[in-house]
Amino acid sequence: MSILVNKDTRLLVQGFTGSQATMHSEQAIAYGTNVVGGVTPGKGGSLHLDKPVFNSVLEAKELVNPNAAIIFVPAPFCKDSILEAAEAGIELIICITEGVPTLDMLIVKEKIDALGLKLIGPNCPGVITPGEAKLGIMPGDIHLRGSVGIISRSGTLTYEAVKQTTDLGLGQSTCVGIGGDPIPGSSFIDILKLFQEDDETKAIVLVGEIGGSAEEEAADFIASYVTKPVISYIAGQTAPAGKRMGHAGAIIAGGKGTAADKIAKLKSCGVHIADNLLEIGNTVKAVLG
Amino acid sequence: MNLHEYQGKQLFAEYHLPVSNSQVIFSANEAKEACFKIGGCKWVVKAQVHAGGRGKAGGVKLVNSPEEAEAFALNWLGKQLVTYQTDANGQKVSAILIESCTDIAKELYLSAVIDRSSRKIVFIASSEGGVNIEDVAKNSPEKIIYESIDPLTGPLPFQARRISKVLGLNSLQSKQFNQMLPNFVRLFQEKDLSLLEINPLVIKEDGNLHCLDAKINIDSNALFRQPKLVEMRDPSQEDPKEQEAAKFDLSYVSLDGNIGCMVNGAGLAMGTMDTIKFFGGDPANFLDVGGTATQERVANAFKIILADPKVKVVLVNIFGGIVRCDLIAKGILAAIDEVGVNVPVIVRLEGNNAESGSAIIEESNYAIESLNNLQEAAKRAVELAQ
Numbered sequence: 001m002s003i004l005v006n007k008d009t010r011l012l013v014q015g016f017t018g019s020q021a022t023m024h025s026e027q028a029i030a031y032g033t034n035v036v037g038g039v040t041p042g043k044g045g046s047l048h049l050d051k052p053v054f055n056s057v058l059e060a061k062e063l064v065n066p067n068a069a070i071i072f073v074p075a076p077f078c079k080d081s082i083l084e085a086a087e088a089g090i091e092l093i094i095c096i097t098e099g100v101p102t103l104d105m106l107i108v109k110e111k112i113d114a115l116g117l118k119l120i121g122p123n124c125p126g127v128i129t130p131g132e133a134k135l136g137i138m139p140g141d142i143h144l145r146g147s148v149g150i151i152s153r154s155g156t157l158t159y160e161a162v163k164q165t166t167d168l169g170l171g172q173s174t175c176v177g178i179g180g181d182p183i184p185g186s187s188f189i190d191i192l193k194l195f196q197e198d199d200e201t202k203a204i205v206l207v208g209e210i211g212g213s214a215e216e217e218a219a220d221f222i223a224s225y226v227t228k229p230v231i232s233y234i235a236g237q238t239a240p241a242g243k244r245m246g247h248a249g250a251i252i253a254g255g256k257g258t259a260a261d262k263i264a265k266l267k268s269c270g271v272h273i274a275d276n277l278l279e280i281g282n283t284v285k286a287v288l289g
Numbered sequence: 290m291n292l293h294e295y296q297g298k299q300l301f302a303e304y305h306l307p308v309s310n311s312q313v314i315f316s317a318n319e320a321k322e323a324c325f326k327i328g329g330c331k332w333v334v335k336a337q338v339h340a341g342g343r344g345k346a347g348g349v350k351l352v353n354s355p356e357e358a359e360a361f362a363l364n365w366l367g368k369q370l371v372t373y374q375t376d377a378n379g380q381k382v383s384a385i386l387i388e389s390c391t392d393i394a395k396e397l398y399l400s401a402v403i404d405r406s407s408r409k410i411v412f413i414a415s416s417e418g419g420v421n422i423e424d425v426a427k428n429s430p431e432k433i434i435y436e437s438i439d440p441l442t443g444p445l446p447f448q449a450r451r452i453s454k455v456l457g458l459n460s461l462q463s464k465q466f467n468q469m470l471p472n473f474v475r476l477f478q479e480k481d482l483s484l485l486e487i488n489p490l491v492i493k494e495d496g497n498l499h500c501l502d503a504k505i506n507i508d509s510n511a512l513f514r515q516p517k518l519v520e521m522r523d524p525s526q527e528d529p530k531e532q533e534a535a536k537f538d539l540s541y542v543s544l545d546g547n548i549g550c551m552v553n554g555a556g557l558a559m560g561t562m563d564t565i566k567f568f569g570g571d572p573a574n575f576l577d578v579g580g581t582a583t584q585e586r587v588a589n590a591f592k593i594i595l596a597d598p599k600v601k602v603v604l605v606n607i608f609g610g611i612v613r614c615d616l617i618a619k620g621i622l623a624a625i626d627e628v629g630v631n632v633p634v635i636v637r638l639e640g641n642n643a644e645s646g647s648a649i650i651e652e653s654n655y656a657i658e659s660l661n662n663l664q665e666a667a668k669r670a671v672e673l674a675q
Contacts, residue, residue: 076513101511102403103481109408110440125610139610139641154556156608159640160663163608180555182405209556212405235559238566239575246540246555246577259563276567277560278664 002129002174003149003194003201004092004118005068009133012057012066012090013038014073014081017048021072024096024137025049031134036064057088068092070126070135075099078122082108082185086117094135095121095185105183112185119185123247125155125177136177138162146171148284149195151188152207153180153214154247157235157277161205164281170288173201180209180247188218196226203229203288205280206271208262210236211250215262223269229287232266233274234259290507293337295386296521297503304476306469307499309388313337317362323387324355331390334361338380339526341504342372348382351390358387383525391499396489397456398422401477409437410477412470414452418489444470458492465498480518481511530574530593537589539578546571548674549594549603549632551587553578561606564663570671573600578607584620591628604670605636606663614638614646622653633658633673637666 011028015021016038026049029035037052037060044055054060057069069085071078071094078100085093093112100122112119120127126136130143142159144166152158158177165172176191178184188206195201204226208215215234222230236245237259244251251257263273274283292300295313302308312323324332332355336348343349348370352358362385371379396418404411415433417425426433434455436448449470453463477485484506491501512519524532534541540555544562548570552558555577562572574597578590587605594603607617621636634657638646643661650659660666 075510099510101481101514102483102508103478103511106403106408106410106440137610142640152556154554156552156554156610157556157560159608159610160557160560163639182403183408207556209559214405217406233560235556235563237563238572239559239562240542240544243542243575245542245559245575250555250559277564278662 001198001200002132003191003198004120004127004174004176005129005133005135007034007132009068009135010034010036010064010066011133011135012036012060012064012069014057014069014071014085016040016053017043018072022049024072027140028134031140032131033133033135036060036066057084057090061088061090066090068094068135071095071097073097075101079104079108082119083111086112086115091117093117093119093185094124094126095119096124096126096137097121098123100181102182105181109183109185118190120176121179121185123181124179124184125158127174127176129174130172138175138177142166143175144169144171147173147200147202147288149173149198149201149204150175150207151191151195151204152177153209154207154235157207157209160277161207161233161280165205165284168281168285170281170284173198180250182212188214189221192218192221192226196228201228203231203284205284206230206232207280208232208234209247209250210234210239210245210259210262211247211257213257216265219265219269219271222271229272230270231272231274231280231283231287233277233280234262234266235277290509290512290518290522291339291526292505292507292518292521293339293384293523294335294503295337295384297505298500300476300480300505301500301503304472306472306476307497308503309391309499309501311386311388314362314385314387315366315383317359317366320359320362320385320387321355324358327387327389329389332358333388333390334358335386335388336365336370336382337384337386338370338375338382339523340370340372340374340380342374343370346370346372348372361385381525383523391491391501392494393491393501394494394496395492397491398425398488399490400484400486400488401473401482402484404437407437409440410474411435411437412452412473414456416455416457418491422488438474444474458498459496461496462492462498469498481508481515482506483508530596533596534576534593537586537593539576539586539590539593541593542575543597544572544574546573547599547601548670549573549597549600550606551576551578551590551594551603552606553608557606557608561604561663561667564667565604565671568668568671570667570674573597584623587617587620588624588627591624591630595628595630595632600632602632602670602673603630603634604666605634606666607638609638609640609643609646613642614640615642615649618646618649621650622655625655625657630655635660635666635670635673637661637663639663
């Protein structure tokens with residue numbers, strides 16, 4: 001087992017013919033992901049990467065029945081693309097694009113929840129189940145199928161955690177990048193629930209960063225509902241207050257959202273802390289024994 | 290992006306929110322005329338900087354003559370105002386706001402933010418205004434009300450009544466607030482705000498509600514659809530190196546240490562800073578070159594890092610995802626060639642084609658070392674910085 005994506009995932013690519021979408025779709029197909037087609041309004045009826053192009057998500061839904069969509073359209077159009085996929089009933093929507101306005105996300109999130117669908121991102125590397133399906137921009141070859149579930153707010157930092165667990169032979173069940181924005185489609189808690197229920201996942205790595213209170217909320221959830229070992233690393237221990245560290249969500253505001261507070265809270269809820277970035281893999285190994 | 294108080298108040302006026310009669314001036318010789326235009330015999334002069342705590346720092350003053358207003362402007366324009374919210378250098382005073390004087394009966398607090406947990410716009414109001422709201426939250430939480438706005442319904446009159454009760458408004462003021470609340474929400478939504486704060490919102494001697502201050506932050510992600518707000522940007526309030534980086538679409542924050550950092554990805558950049566600190570060093574900056582570290586981006590990043598005279602060594606940490614490390618290595622060398630780097634450079638390449646990338650770095654003629662794990666790379670950088 002794994003979570004969210006597997007060999008039965010039928011992927012639709014929105015913004016399919018754009019350069020980023022093309023490059024990452026090629027990689028996804030090479031990895032073995034079942035890409036059933038893409039959407040670029042106005043280019044319907046043509047073929048791209050040997051896959052059919054549709055004018056709308058609904059048209060694609062009727063003809064090739066995708067159960068997941070990945071979005072590469074520019075930020076101003078993401079709200080439209082996500083809601084188009086949602087309206088067509090696509091169960092899992094992954095938005096890679098960064099720079100989506102926060103107020104757009106308030107509306108999008110409300111609608112996604114009301115429809116009972118799943119959204120990952122925006123501003124995220126996507127989701128991968130090693131050896132089965134790659135829905136995102138992560139490098140496929142650093143992954144190894146195994147027993148660690150990884151959740152992260154950051155892209156390259158996730159790769160670092162992946163690489164360490166691969167090098168130690170632990171491998172990953174599924175890796176989920178939830179994105180660095182203030183209003184993510186899925187929270188740590190949403191993904192923790194899935195990993196808790198997944199038989200293949202023996203330990204969960206939660207890679208957090210400064211800003212907001214998502215890690216603190218996750219800690220409370222872990223204390224009450226997660227029986228599997230959770231290992232966490234929090235980036236931004238040396239970040240000054242009031243400065244936004246790249247991600248829109250990574251800012252220490254009004255003395256809240258510091259790494260020290262998050263680490264203390266996670267520890268108090270039974271989470272194992274990797275003191276520094278280099279110790280993520282070793283901490284998992286030590287915990288799993 | 291932040292706005293000045295005077296810009297915030299222009300927006301308030303646009304949304305029919307009560308603000309003082311005012312004029313903004315950019316040179317001292319405009320001061321007297323501004324006072325005459327406003328009328329009256331008492332004015333409040335306020336230095337415009339992107340920071341709070343101006344009053345205590347001497348940046349706000351009640352004046353009794355146009356000459357006094359002019360003297361204030363002469364004294365402050367172009368100078369640095371240091372408040373408890375700025376760093377030791379302070380912020381440059383780029384304008385002075387001159388306002389008619391308001392007779393205050395009571396000071397209140399009102400703000401709106403996007404609450405990440407409930408994923409809604411939330412209003413925060415308190416009967417204790419003109420003070421630090423964090424202190425009120427700590428010492429007398431019963432004096433604060435949080436009211437979230439449902440995106441489906443917008444603000445409802447019962448919510449305005451609930452806030453009015455906590456603010457201690459009488460029935461006339463409560464009616465006024467009920468008319469103001471939807472305008473605040475419209476302003477927040479239409480202008481893509483991330484923060485709106487009025488501290489203080491006041492009850493005047495004549496009993497009317499009045500916005501005496503205006504602090505507004507705008508969601509940077511939404512600037513593409515806010516061209517009028519983009520024009521309000523005041524570069525004098527921003528770190529010049531951070532501005533330069535923003536031009537190249539690089540995310541840069543200047544820090545106090547001497548180890549320049551260039552990393553791809555914001556999370557890994559923070560992780561790299563933490564690792565440097567872990568080994569006893571001090572990062573000079575946060576810099577995210579983005580997911581695709583091309584030669585052009587790397588060259589621009591070097592220029593920005595090296596413009597900081599504190600930098601004694603540069604640590605490059607790239608996790609090559611989709612981009613191949615050998616291409617990144619060539620980009621780094623070309624960038625060093627172009628920029629002329631005169632401090633040691635430590636490069637750690639990981640991921641796609643990392644070995645051939647490291648080989649390219651090692652074969653070069655520059656004072657540049659390639660180390661394939663972050664631990665060694667960070668240790669070496671710390672050693673060289675001492």
